[in-house]
Structure formats: C-alpha cells, structure tokens
Amino acid sequence: MNLLRPNIRDMKGYVPGFQPDDVASWIKLNTNENPYPPSPKVMEAIYEELGADGASLRTYPSASSSKLREAAGELYGFDPSWIIMANGSDEVLNNLIRACAGEGEEIALVHPSYSYYATLAEIQGARVRCFGLTADFRIADFPERYEGKLFFLTSPNAPLGFAFPIAYVEDLARRCDGLLVIDEAYADFADGTALELVKKYDNVVVTRTFSKSYALAGMRLGLAIARPEIITALDKIRDHYNLDRLAQAACVAALRDQLYFRDCCARIRETRDWFTLELTAIGYDVIPSQGNFVFAAPPDKNGKRVYDGLYGKKILVRLLSDPLLAHGLRISIGTRKEMERTLAALREIG
Ligand SMILES: Cc1ncc(COP(=O)(O)O)c(C=O)c1O
Incomplete structure (x- = not known):
C-alpha cells in the first residue's frame, strides 16, 4: 500500500514478551515484572x-x-x-x-x-x-x-x-x-x-x-x-x-x-543472588546481574531446548530472537518459591 511511509510499510515492528491470558497458571519469568504486588x-x-x-x-x-x-x-x-x-x-x-x-x-x-x-x-x-x-x-x-x-x-x-x-x-x-x-x-x-x-x-x-x-x-x-x-x-x-x-x-x-519499596527490592536481590549461585552449581554460565533477572546459558548452550522444557512445565522465560543470545535465556526473578520450582525444573530438564 503506497499510502504509507516506506519505513513503516517495510518495518517488522517490536514483538513484546508473551502475556498469556491464563497468567495465574504460569510461573511467569519472561518480562521482568515484579513477583510481589505494589504497596x-x-x-x-x-x-x-x-x-x-x-x-x-x-x-x-x-x-x-x-x-x-x-x-x-x-x-x-x-x-x-x-x-x-x-x-x-x-x-x-x-x-x-x-x-x-x-x-x-x-x-x-x-x-x-x-x-x-x-x-x-x-x-x-x-x-x-x-x-x-x-x-x-x-x-x-x-x-x-x-x-x-x-x-x-x-x-x-x-x-x-x-x-x-x-x-x-x-x-x-x-x-x-x-x-x-x-x-x-x-x-x-x-x-x-x-x-x-x-x-x-x-x-x-x-x-x-x-x-x-x-x-x-x-x-x-x-x-x-x-x-x-x-x-x-x-x-x-x-x-x-x-x-x-x-x-x-x-x-x-x-x-x-519507600519502606515497602526497599523491602521488596531487597527480597528480589537476595533471591537473585541465591538463584545465581544455585544455577552456577548445576553447570549454568550465569552473568552476575544487577537487575531483577539473570542471563544464563545451559552447559550445552542450547537456549531453545531449555525454553521448551520449561514451557512444558508452565514456566515462562525469555528466549531472545537475537542469534547472539540463542545460547541462553533471560530469566526474571520471581518469589523464592517460584525460583525453587524453576531450579527443580531445570535440574529435571538437564
Ligand atoms: C531496558 C528497558 N527499558 C525500558 C523498558 C520499558 O519499560 P516500561 O514498562 O516503563 O515502558 C524495559 C521493559 O522491559 C526495559 O527492559
């Protein structure tokens, strides 16, 4: 359609992280949301x-x-x-x-x-x-x-x-x-x-x-x-x-x-640092993170395989389409319980 500016007509558009309709049935670790409610x-x-x-x-x-x-x-x-x-x-x-x-x-x-x-x-x-x-x-x-x-x-x-x-x-x-x-x-x-x-x-x-x-x-x-x-x-x-x-x-x-806010951030940081250590112990290559997520690569560097395995267990993480990042996954930090379940799932997937 030539009514459109060529750059708009030809562009792909940004694809945001998947937001499932049945969100309560997932452990949702794909868009770096906070696992706790607001104040x-x-x-x-x-x-x-x-x-x-x-x-x-x-x-x-x-x-x-x-x-x-x-x-x-x-x-x-x-x-x-x-x-x-x-x-x-x-x-x-x-x-x-x-x-x-x-x-x-x-x-x-x-x-x-x-x-x-x-x-x-x-x-x-x-x-x-x-x-x-x-x-x-x-x-x-x-x-x-x-x-x-x-x-x-x-x-x-x-x-x-x-x-x-x-x-x-x-x-x-x-x-x-x-x-x-x-x-x-x-x-x-x-x-x-x-x-x-x-x-x-x-x-x-x-x-x-x-x-x-x-x-x-x-x-x-x-x-x-x-x-x-x-x-x-x-x-x-x-x-x-x-x-x-x-x-x-x-x-x-x-x-x-700010009291609520600081407590919430502290909990997430603590869970992040614990999860990083645990993931490293099962052979993952984890970049030390300052965010509420980690980028982690499994030993076989096959992000898709692990993504599919987690998806099958109703755990949603982010597999990025960029080929430079295909070896790993971005995993948001949820509650301690959610991360324990994610870790157990990763151990099973191998
Ligand atoms: C680095 C970065 N900047 C900006 C945003 C957008 O945030 P907002 O929800 O405020 O639009 C995101 C969201 O994931 C992000 O990761």
Whole structure:
C-alpha cells in the first residue's frame, strides 16, 4: 500500500514478551515484572482518587502530573522542572528520539541491549549505529568523539544484567556530542545510579520505569530526568494528558512508601543472588546481574531446548530472537518459591 511511509510499510515492528491470558497458571519469568504486588498504599490511593461513585473520572487528569513530579523530585533530589512523567518509560524513550533525531540522522545503541530503541528509530526514519560489547562488558570501538544525535546506554544492561561503572559512563558522557540517554529501568536493583551525572553534564538524561521495582507494569509509568531545556522540549511532544488520574495517584503513593519499596527490592536481590549461585552449581554460565533477572546459558548452550522444557512445565522465560543470545535465556526473578520450582525444573530438564 503506497499510502504509507516506506519505513513503516517495510518495518517488522517490536514483538513484546508473551502475556498469556491464563497468567495465574504460569510461573511467569519472561518480562521482568515484579513477583510481589505494589504497596498496599497504591490500592488505597486508587480508591481514594476514584471516590465513591467514580465521579473524578469525568474530568481530565493533571496534564503536567504535577503532584507526581513533586514526589519524584523529592525522592531523587531534583526540582520538578527537571522531571517529565511518561506513560511507561517506552513513551519517553520514543519522544527523546523524536526530539533529537530527524529523518536520516544517526542515533546509537549497544548491542545487545533493549531492542525497542532500534524500532523507535526506524519509525522516526533515523539511522542506527550499533556498538558491540567487549568480553569484559565495555563498549567496543567507541570513538573519542561520538557525533550522533543520541546514544542509548542501558545500565544495568538488559538482557545481560551487568552494569557499567559510573566513572566509565561519565567518560562516555564527555565523549558524546549529542544526548547520552542512560536507561536505568533496572537501577533500583543495582548497587549504583548515574543520576548525579544529570547534574554534572547538560547532555545526560536518565530514564526510569515503575514497571519493575515498583510493581506497576500494568499502570504504565515511567519518567526521565534531565536539564529543564530538555524536559521543556519533551513536554511539547508528549500527549498532553499522557498519564491518567489513577496512574498518577498510584505512583505518588508508591513513591511515598519507600519502606515497602526497599523491602521488596531487597527480597528480589537476595533471591537473585541465591538463584545465581544455585544455577552456577548445576553447570549454568550465569552473568552476575544487577537487575531483577539473570542471563544464563545451559552447559550445552542450547537456549531453545531449555525454553521448551520449561514451557512444558508452565514456566515462562525469555528466549531472545537475537542469534547472539540463542545460547541462553533471560530469566526474571520471581518469589523464592517460584525460583525453587524453576531450579527443580531445570535440574529435571538437564
Ligand atoms: C531496558 C528497558 N527499558 C525500558 C523498558 C520499558 O519499560 P516500561 O514498562 O516503563 O515502558 C524495559 C521493559 O522491559 C526495559 O527492559
């Protein structure tokens, strides 16, 4: 059909992780969701926002997510003018490309990392440059000066789980002429964050999601932190009512319940480290992870065989289509009980 832009007509489109209808009958470890529910304060806030008869839904929500940006600013130590809220961090990743890269202009990403960046660039008509990784998880052949419009750095890396040291990220920030977008979707499970670099460098943007550590994947919530000039530009592009009322109320409540949040992250980290040791003991090659998942390869390096075996036992993990990753699986960290059952299944599958 020649009504379409050629890049849209010809593109494949991103394939998100499988979301089964009968989710309760699976151990679901394929999209890095949180195995625990969100803070109980979240439910209270949603009901309060709805009111007795749901009348609040008649009127539009705050277009600027003002209370939420204040709550996030307080937590992360930034003025709200440095924060933009997003309908899932995917929304703001998209808008960052739209704001910076015109048709034919270059953006860059690390391979492997979150494959959605390339899809977003394709929609925009931007060119994509891929930087590979060295054996010790540094970026291969990164130029002294990178002149592209934007560079996506996922840290902790997904799907591999390692994190780049902050001093290394800082060096990259100095070498980028365009924006350095640090996707910290998994930073709440990690030992460090690059947030301080946002204050130090005017080209650094940090994005976060509430889908993982705050257990709010179903509400679609994310944010970006950057200089107000960048935030103002992103504000012009987003849908003006991008976050609904319930999502805004839920997120404020989740952010304010730091006790619950910290406990939940600590449990997941503990289970991750235990699972890593156990998997290693049965011969798996596991990359030490700073996220809420591990990338692990079975002794025969046949990810598909193990994926099928787990699938048959109603355990869903992620087999990535990238040939570079076919030797292993990305396994989200569930509850301790779910991971014990997964480990037992892996022992049986052999
Ligand atoms: C690295 C990375 N960035 C961003 C996202 C998107 O998160 P959200 O649910 O906030 O759109 C994901 C989701 O899996 C991710 O793995």
